[in-house]
Amino acid sequence: MRLAPTASDGTMYLILFIVFAGFCLAGAVNLLLQRHPINSALSLIVVMTSLAVLYLLLGAEFLAAAQVIVYAGAIMVLFTFVVMLLNAGREERTLGSRAAKTLGFPAVVVILALVATVIVKATGLHGAMLSDGITSTVDLSRVLFRELLLPFEVTSVLVLVAILGAVALARSAGGERTAGK
Amino acid sequence: MIPLSWYLLLSAVLFCLGVAGFLIKRNLITVFMSIELMLNAVNLSFVTFAHQWHAVKGQIFVFFVMMVAAAEAAVGLAIIIAVFRVRQTLAVDRIDLMKL
Amino acid sequence: MNGSLDLLLIPVLPFAGFLLNGLLGRGLPKWLVGTIALLAPLASFAVVLRAALAVWGIGSTTPALPYVETCPIPWIDTGTLHIDFSFVLDQLSLVMLLIVTGVGFLIHIYSVGYMGEEEGYWRFFAYLNLFLFFMTVLVLGGNALLMFVGWEGVGLASYLLIGFWLHKKSAADAGYKAFIVNRIGDFGFLIGLFLLLANFGTLTFAEIASKLEANPGWQGGALTAIALCLLVGAAGKSAQLPLYVWLPDAMEGPTPVSALIHAATMVTAGVYMIVRTHFLFDRSPFALAVVAIVGAATALFAATIGLVQTDIKRVLAYSTVSQLGYMFLGCGVAAYSAAIFHLVTHAFFKALLFLSAGSVIHAMGGEQDMRKMGGLRKSLPVTFWCMTAAVLAIGGFFPFAGFFSKDAILYAAFLHGTGGKVLWFVGFVTALLTSFYMFRLWYLTFLGEPRSEAPHHHATPASMWSVCVILALLSIFGGWIGFGDGLGRLGAFLSPVTGIRAAETGAGNLELYLSIAAVAMAALGWWIADRLYRQRPQRPAELAASLVGPYRVLSNKYYVDEFYRATFVKPLMGISTYVLDWMVDKALLGGGVWVLAGIAKFFGAILQRWQSGNLRSYAGWLAAGAAAVLLFILLPWSSLLATWFGIHLNWGGH
Numbered sequence: 004m005r006l007a008p009t010a011s012d013g014t015m016y017l018i019l020f021i022v023f024a025g026f027c028l029a030g031a032v033n034l035l036l037q038r039h040p041i042n043s044a045l046s047l048i049v050v051m052t053s054l055a056v057l058y059l060l061l062g063a064e065f066l067a068a069a070q071v072i073v074y075a076g077a078i079m080v081l082f083t084f085v086v087m088l089l090n091a092g093r094e095e096r097t098l099g100s101r102a103a104k105t106l107g108f109p110a111v112v113v114i115l116a117l118v119a120t121v122i123v124k125a126t127g128l129h130g131a132m133l134s135d136g137i138t139s140t141v142d143l144s145r146v147l148f149r150e151l152l153l154p155f156e157v158t159s160v161l162v163l164v165a166i167l168g169a170v171a172l173a174r175s176a177g178g179e180r181t182a183g184k
Numbered sequence: 185m186i187p188l189s190w191y192l193l194l195s196a197v198l199f200c201l202g203v204a205g206f207l208i209k210r211n212l213i214t215v216f217m218s219i220e221l222m223l224n225a226v227n228l229s230f231v232t233f234a235h236q237w238h239a240v241k242g243q244i245f246v247f248f249v250m251m252v253a254a255a256e257a258a259v260g261l262a263i264i265i266a267v268f269r270v271r272q273t274l275a276v277d278r279i280d281l282m283k284l
Numbered sequence: 285m286n287g288s289l290d291l292l293l294i295p296v297l298p299f300a301g302f303l304l305n306g307l308l309g310r311g312l313p314k315w316l317v318g319t320i321a322l323l324a325p326l327a328s329f330a331v332v333l334r335a336a337l338a339v340w341g342i343g344s345t346t347p348a349l350p351y352v353e354t355c356p357i358p359w360i361d362t363g364t365l366h367i368d369f370s371f372v373l374d375q376l377s378l379v380m381l382l383i384v385t386g387v388g389f390l391i392h393i394y395s396v397g398y399m400g401e402e403e404g405y406w407r408f409f410a411y412l413n414l415f416l417f418f419m420t421v422l423v424l425g426g427n428a429l430l431m432f433v434g435w436e437g438v439g440l441a442s443y444l445l446i447g448f449w450l451h452k453k454s455a456a457d458a459g460y461k462a463f464i465v466n467r468i469g470d471f472g473f474l475i476g477l478f479l480l481l482a483n484f485g486t487l488t489f490a491e492i493a494s495k496l497e498a499n500p501g502w503q504g505g506a507l508t509a510i511a512l513c514l515l516v517g518a519a520g521k522s523a524q525l526p527l528y529v530w531l532p533d534a535m536e537g538p539t540p541v542s543a544l545i546h547a548a549t550m551v552t553a554g555v556y557m558i559v560r561t562h563f564l565f566d567r568s569p570f571a572l573a574v575v576a577i578v579g580a581a582t583a584l585f586a587a588t589i590g591l592v593q594t595d596i597k598r599v600l601a602y603s604t605v606s607q608l609g610y611m612f613l614g615c616g617v618a619a620y621s622a623a624i625f626h627l628v629t630h631a632f633f634k635a636l637l638f639l640s641a642g643s644v645i646h647a648m649g650g651e652q653d654m655r656k657m658g659g660l661r662k663s664l665p666v667t668f669w670c671m672t673a674a675v676l677a678i679g680g681f682f683p684f685a686g687f688f689s690k691d692a693i694l695y696a697a698f699l700h701g702t703g704g705k706v707l708w709f710v711g712f713v714t715a716l717l718t719s720f721y722m723f724r725l726w727y728l729t730f731l732g733e734p735r736s737e738a739p740h741h742h743a744t745p746a747s748m749w750s751v752c753v754i755l756a757l758l759s760i761f762g763g764w765i766g767f768g769d770g771l772g773r774l775g776a777f778l779s780p781v782t783g784i785r786a787a788e789t790g791a792g793n794l795e796l797y798l799s800i801a802a803v804a805m806a807a808l809g810w811w812i813a814d815r816l817y818r819q820r821p822q823r824p825a826e827l828a829a830s831l832v833g834p835y836r837v838l839s840n841k842y843y844v845d846e847f848y849r850a851t852f853v854k855p856l857m858g859i860s861t862y863v864l865d866w867m868v869d870k871a872l873l874g875g876g877v878w879v880l881a882g883i884a885k886f887f888g889a890i891l892q893r894w895q896s897g898n899l900r901s902y903a904g905w906l907a908a909g910a911a912a913v914l915l916f917i918l919l920p921w922s923s924l925l926a927t928w929f930g931i932h933l934n935w936g937g938h
Binding site: 013016017020024027028031032034035040043044047050051054057058061062063065066069070073074077078081082085086088089091104107108110111114115118119122123125128129130131132136138142143145146147151154158161162164165166168169170172173 | 185186187188189190196197199201203204213235236244251257258259261265268274
């Protein structure tokens with residue numbers, strides 16, 4: 004049952020946004036600052052789950068669930084798994100790249116500045132509120148399985164191909180090793 | 185009432201953090217994680233605009249992006265494992281030859 | 285199509301023979317190659333004969349001369365310049381064509397016998413047919429450019445045929461020499477063509493002649509320049525001073541080649557060209573004087589060299605150069621019909637001389653040194669009598685062919701002012717020398733005791749001696765066409781083309797006295813040769829020993845070849861090697877290429893460092909690229925530039 008929006012809803016919304024946006028940013032920055040990859044992986048999980056909450060705030064229920072299940076639950080687990088498998092230790096100091104430092108960082112700053120300017124100057128953006136424009140899964144599936152059925156099927160084939168590829172990659176290297184011996 | 189531009193700004197910042205991570209990090213897996221961060225940032229902006237125009241297709245696009253990201257992560261990690269097997273290192277700067 | 289004389293067939297038929305023998309001849313049996321090779325000139329001769337009969341009133345229609353046939357395919361057709369493939373038949377070209385195709389056909393028959401055992405049989409006949417094609421194009425050409433095509437083509441055929449025995453270095457070198465010296469002459473011809481084009485705007489002979497007729501006051505100046513340039517070309521092709529050096533060396537080729545190309549037809553192309561463009565030469569007395577002097581000097585010069593040569597073909601080669609000098613002398617005193625007359629008779633007896641010499645060489649198994657011959661009268665009777673006829677003809681004895689033509693030239697020279705008398709005297713002395721060395725050849729080769737054993741005395745094939753007999757008959761009786769006032773029938777026939785010269789229609793007595801004097805000189809020459817080579821055979825050696833200096837100069841051909849080698853050949857080779865090869869080719873061009881390659885490598889090396897394989901570097905560049913693209917898209921460049929310029933202007937304004 005949908006309740007009518009009240010004044011406190013806006014504040015609630017604001018607090019929720021600030022908290023979880025803060026988690027996002029903190030996780031992202033932590034990803035950059037950590038030396039050990041497992042810490043970075045865990046920070047990324049924090050980012051992803053925060054993003055799931057933000058999706059909920061924007062009314063995308065299904066996507067929020069999918070974000071948690073697929074991204075945080077499968078992909079990041081895979082990452083963690085690989086980190087543990089390869090026993091990747093602390094990062095070593097290696098030669099850097101001058102190009103990356105001299106070109107890359109200014110570029111990043113420029114990109115950020117430009118996009119931010121565009122966003123700030125944009126007119127006609129609505130506001131967002133709680134219980135505002137929630138997209139139900141029914142609507143989503145209606146479009147997905149009718150108009151976009153073909154891309155959907157193709158995506159499943161894509162995933163299948165990816166699985167096969169991963170299996171082949173991981174196996175053939177191992178197979179050659181044993182055959183070589 | 186939050187202006188949607190805040191979401192977009194957040195998305196932009198996350199994206200740039202991802203790029204910065206790509207430039208800074210020395211571990212191959214961590215670099216890959218920065219890529220995932222970039223993808224997520226873009227997902228956020230898609231959902232924002234889907235909310236703006238009440239367009240379901242925006243969210244469906246996010247759905248597809250997630251699928252592709254999943255496939256990509258699987259294959260990418262398999263490649264990283266294969267590279268590690270041969271080069272015995274995950275340092276990005278050490279893996280600089282086309283021939284393994 | 286009754287009126288058409290089918291001039292186009294005259295060159296095309298030999299060309300077809302060339303293609304057939306050239307492309308397929310290697311695999312065809314010898315009799316087939318010979319048949320194709322004989323049919324082509326025969327058919328060509330038949331067409332010429334038909335045209336000749338039509339012109340003389342026999343046949344259905346009498347075409348008006350000059351008769352022009354233009355090939356419908358256009359050749360050069362630009363704004364101001366129009367040149368077609370036009371073939372012109374007039375009296376002059378008809379006479380030349382009869383000689384070229386007629387004597388050419390006879391020599392083809394001779395070659396079947398002479399070259400019968402050669403491996404490159406098919407190649408020889410292909411080249412001979414090619415030569416006929418180009419020669420007929422040269423003769424029939426209605427404009428100077430088409431004539432030049434034939435001119436170059438006969439030079440090419442000459443080169444191919446001189447160097448026919450590919451593996452003999454001397455033959456290949458002689459081929460080069462002929463072609464290169466000819467090229468020098470052709471350069472003059474080309475300059476003449478350009479000048480013609482510049483002054484007349486056209487290269488068609490008929491148009492040039494009519495333009496000259498329309499301007500009777502146009503003399504000297506540019507016309508002298510054109511005439512002298514054309515003379516250079518003629519001197520190259522017809523082996524006059526100073527470009528005669530290739531002809532003696534050209535004797536390396538097979539004897540039928542020497543007979544056809546270097547006696548009867550190709551070398552006469554220069555004379556033909558001068559007569560064809562005589563309207564130009566007539567306007568420039570200076571050029572005519574040069575022609576006459578060159579001719580007379582060459583005649584004397586070559587005759588002196590011929591006195592002491594020991595190779596039978598060399599003697600004949602120098603004799604050819606000398607006789608060509610006579611023809612040039614005839615042109616130089618504006619006696620064009622006489623020059624053509626001598627060309628015709630010379631074709632007969634010189635071809636016969638060469639072919640008989642060929643029989644001698646064939647019978648002697650390839651020996652060409654006259655000092656080793658002798659007494660061949662018994663073993664080669666037919667050749668002996670044919671050769672005798674030819675020697676009498678070239679000596680200028682009445683009533684053989686050479687008498688009439690040589691006398692006509694000398695008479696015209698005598699009448700040509702005081703300079704003419706000097707030229708007459710030179711020709712007079714040359715006649716003595718000519719008679720002497722020809723009879724010397726005759727004595728050494730045929731009379732006396734054999735000086736060496738001939739390896740095989742197999743009989744001359746019928747194809748060879750029959751041709752010699754025909755040519756001998758022509759040498760004996762051929763002169764009568766020019767008998768009578770104004771060169772008789774021949775002169776009358778040629779007069780529309782060459783113009784009637786007062787010299788040729790002179791009173792009889794002076795001419796009679798001069799002819800008797802000339803015959804007397806020829807007889808004197810015979811007598812001297814008889815004394816030296818029959819009565820006292822050891823005398824020549826004694827004379828040579830006592831006059832060592834002059835003898836050595838003469839037998840080394842005045843050291844002209846050595847002189848040319850030192851002055852022209854060596855410096856050119858030096859320039860080629862040091863300047864063109866080292867400096868230009870290796871240093872400049874090679875260096876230039878090296879520099880370019882170096883630049884490419886340099887930039888490549890720089891770019892190579894960019895492709896380091898370093899992932900982070902790539903990422904940095906990627907980010908920079910993305911930032912650049914975004915900048916480019918998002919910034920309002922126009923207003924930015926405007927404000928920047930606006931600010932600048934503001935500052936400047938203060």
